[in-house]
Amino acid sequence: MTTEWKMQGEYLESCTCKGACPCVYLEAPTEGDCTAMVGWHIEKGHYGDVTLDDLNIAVALNSPGPMSEGNWKAVLYLDQRASEQQQEALGNVFGGKAGGHPELLASMIGEVLAVETQPIGFVVENGRRHLTIGDSHEANINAIEGQDGQDVTINNHPFAVAPGYSLVVAKSRSLRHQNHGLQMNLSERAALYSPFEYTGP
Template structure:
């Protein structure tokens, strides 16, 4: 029986695709393969009796082709501020062992290259997000400006990190990761962000 847990907060993803990443529409990456950083800031969270509020998680991933075809290689990063019980809970949730939507996302993973505990910063400002993982990775993204200054959004896309939410379309000012063979250093590429809510029930 899966444990009782729930999380909500903010998420972002930033990848090497040009334009709006086709992967969320089950298409092929614009560069033939997709390398991305995905981060979550938990504003409220509980794993049974363990409080997970104000903790961050991130993954670096490489998909050799369309993301929906799987075979991802990933590195899981857990907030260094998490105590032992929080680390265990976050590893189980985002590793897919605790059910819920993260378990579905985990079915696309072919290999976990590492699990690391690092200082993770996740900054949320209007129209802007910044994720920093120790000294090895970071991304800064800014929302695109749509009609009359409104956000550009995507709804009901089939491959979703945050199901039920509308994605805000953004562009990266930086996308950097250098560890475990997942190496990227780009700017002006595809990015998205939105709220997220997961549960194990």
């Protein structure tokens, strides 16, 4: 029997591309490949009877070409605060075993380098998002200011982590990850964030 689940919250991504990331338009990354950190904060969620409220999850990945073409190498980080049941639920959803949009995202992964349990922080502030994984990995991003101080947004993009939502265009203050061969220590690179809502199966 398939488990019914639902979650909603905030997501961010920060990567090595310069300027606006072309991956959301199905184009090649600006550096030839794209190394990125993606994080989700689940404001409200459940997997069957297992509550997932206020948990975080993150992925570090490398895409050898356009992200939509797959063959990613990825490290999955599960929230250390989660119980064993919650970690299993998060692993099922974001590992692509439970259906919904995460199944499509997981199908892009060619090699899982590791699955780790770490302290994961996700700060949501006006115009800023900050993902931390353990003591040494982070994506700290600020929204780009548009006309009249409004957000710069991307709508109806063909490659979406959070379908149905407009992306806020941001820039990294810091993008750091040094683990399992995925190396980043950059700033002033492409970043995006938006709400998300996933349902399965």
